[in-house]
Each structure stands twice: as structure tokens, then as C-alpha cells.
Amino acid sequence: MTERIKIALTKGRVEKQTLPLLEVAGLNVDPVYDKQRRLIFDLPDDPYTIILAKGPDVSTYLSNGAVDIGIVGSDILAEQQDDAYELLDLGIGKCQFILASTPDFNPKSTKRKVIGTKYPHITQEYFAKRGEDVEIIKIEGSVELAPLIGLADAIVDITETGTTLRENNLKIFDYLREVSTRVVVNPMSLKQHRNEIFDLVDRLEGAIKAKS
Numbered sequence: 001m002t003e004r005i006k007i008a009l010t011k012g013r014v015e016k017q018t019l020p021l022l023e024v025a026g027l028n029v030d031p032v033y034d035k036q037r038r039l040i041f042d043l044p045d046d047p048y049t050i051i052l053a054k055g056p057d058v059s060t061y062l063s064n065g066a067v068d069i070g071i072v073g074s075d076i077l078a079e080q081q082d083d084a085y086e087l088l089d090l091g092i093g094k095c096q097f098i099l100a101s102t103p104d105f106n107p108k109s110t111k112r113k114v115i116g117t118k119y120p121h122i123t124q125e126y127f128a129k130r131g132e133d134v135e136i137i138k139i140e141g142s143v144e145l146a147p148l149i150g151l152a153d154a155i156v157d158i159t160e161t162g163t164t165l166r167e168n169n170l171k172i173f174d175y176l177r178e179v180s181t182r183v184v185v186n187p188m189s190l191k192q193h194r195n196e197i198f199d200l201v202d203r204l205e206g207a208i209k210a211k212s
């Protein structure tokens with residue numbers, strides 16, 4: 001029997017947008033749709049096993065060789081400084097990194113700024129490029145709260161529709177970089193399972209074309 005290829009798929013938003021693409025690629029992902037609280041799914045008609053995990057863990061499983069393929073946001077790959085080999089940009093989960101704050105924030109102020117973010121590395125890199133030393137406070141979610149409740153002068157976060165910023169009266173002061181969902185592979189797996197992995201990539205490329 002062929003060995004199964006393990007695919008770590010980021011659960012939540014990425015999972016919701018990736019499953020339809022996998023279906024168009026011809027994979028039977030019904031078991032994942034019917035998941036309830038299960039986390040591991042052997043696909044019935046193909047040699048792939050889907051594993052649902054949090055984004056930062058997808059990266060960890062991949063770099064430790066626990067899975068062969070990861071489907072994860074480029075925000076997470078950049079934050080973890082992950083050098084996993086990227087095979088494909090799925091063109092979904094699109095959003096942007098921004099610097100935002102209340103309208104009275106002065107980005108040119110020379111006072112040492114306090115920045116709230118889920119992405120300390122990206123934030124550090126951004127300000128370092130501008131020659132600015134800032135204090136970074138790591139926040140786990142609802143990052144928009146930080147400047148509103150006086151925890152930080154500004155935030156570095158991702159935005160898609162802009163609704164969260166707008167509804168909380170926050171303004172964008174700069175755009176850092178674009179984000180989308182990527183298919184990444186463990187280089188060792190690519191050597192061992194080249195055919196199965198490239199077959200999946202070809203099918204996904206076809207699905208992306210069919211959807212556009």
C-alpha cells in the first residue's frame with residue numbers, strides 16, 4: 001500500500017477556504033466537513049491524510065518532519081522565520097499587514113513607541129528598517145483593543161475588509177506586506193514522495209485556474 005502523505009491544514013479561516021479548493025482539485029474531503037471534534041482524516045480516494053492544526057503549529061509540525069505538507073498563512077511563515085520550501089500560493093486568505101492606531105497617533109514622533117501585536121518579529125523588523133527602536137507588547141487576539149485602552153501607541157496587525165479597524169475608529173498609517181495562504185513542504189518529504197506531492201500541486205494549480 002502507498003504510504004500516506006500528511007497534510008497539516010490550518011483550522012478556521014484557512015480550512016474553510018481551502019476545502020472547496022481541494023474539492024475542485026478532485027479530492028474527496030467529505031470526512032473533514034463531517035469532522036465534529038476529530039482532527040485527523042484519511043481521505044478515502046487519495047493517499048492524503050489531513051491534520052487540522054493551529055497556524056503556528058502547522059509550521060512546527062512541518063519543520064520537525066511530523067507532516068509532509070503544510071497549508072498556512074504567509075503571515076505565520078514570516079513571523080516564525082520559517083524557511084520551509086514553498087510550493088504554491090493558493091491565492092486565498094488574502095489580507096495585509098498594517099500599522100494602525102487612533103487618528104491622533106503621530107508616526108513621525110521621536111518618542112519611543114509602544115506597539116501591540118500578535119507578530120513581534122515582523123513588527124521588530126519593520127521598525128528596525130526605519131531605524132526606530134520600539135517596545136513591543138505581544139497580544140494574542142483582538143489586537144485593535146491595544147491603542148483604544150491605552151496599552152500601546154499603535155498596532156501591527158492584519159486586515160482584510162477593514163471592518164474591524166473602521167468599527168473601532170482606527171486608522172491605517174502604513175502598509176507593511178501582503179499575506180495569502182501558501183502550500184509548503186518539508187524538503188525531505190519532497191525527496192521521498194515527489195510524485196504524490198507534485199500530483200497534489202498540479203491538481204491544486206488546476207483548481208486555482210478553474211476558480212479564477
Ligand SMILES: Nc1ncnc2c1ncn2[C@@H]1O[C@H](COP(=O)(O)OP(=O)(O)OP(=O)(O)O)[C@@H](O)[C@H]1O
Nearest residue numbers: 011012013014055073074075076093094095159160
Ligand atoms: N481577516 C482576515 N482575512 C483574511 N485572512 C485572514 C484574516 N485573519 C487571518 N487571516 C489568515 O488566516 C490565518 C488563520 O486565521 P484565523 O483567524 O482562522 O486563526 P487565528 O488568527 O489563529 O484565530 P483564532 O485564534 O480565532 O483561531 C491567518 O494566519 C492569516 O493567514
Ligand SMILES: O=P(O)(O)OC[C@H]1O[C@H](OP(=O)(O)OP(=O)(O)O)[C@H](O)[C@@H]1O
Nearest residue numbers: 141142143157158159160161162163164
Ligand atoms: O479587516 P477585517 O476583515 O475586519 O479583518 C481583520 C481582523 O481579522 C483578524 O482577527 P481574527 O478574526 O482572526 O480574530 P482575533 O482578533 O481573535 O485574532 C485580524 O487580527 C483583525 O482583527
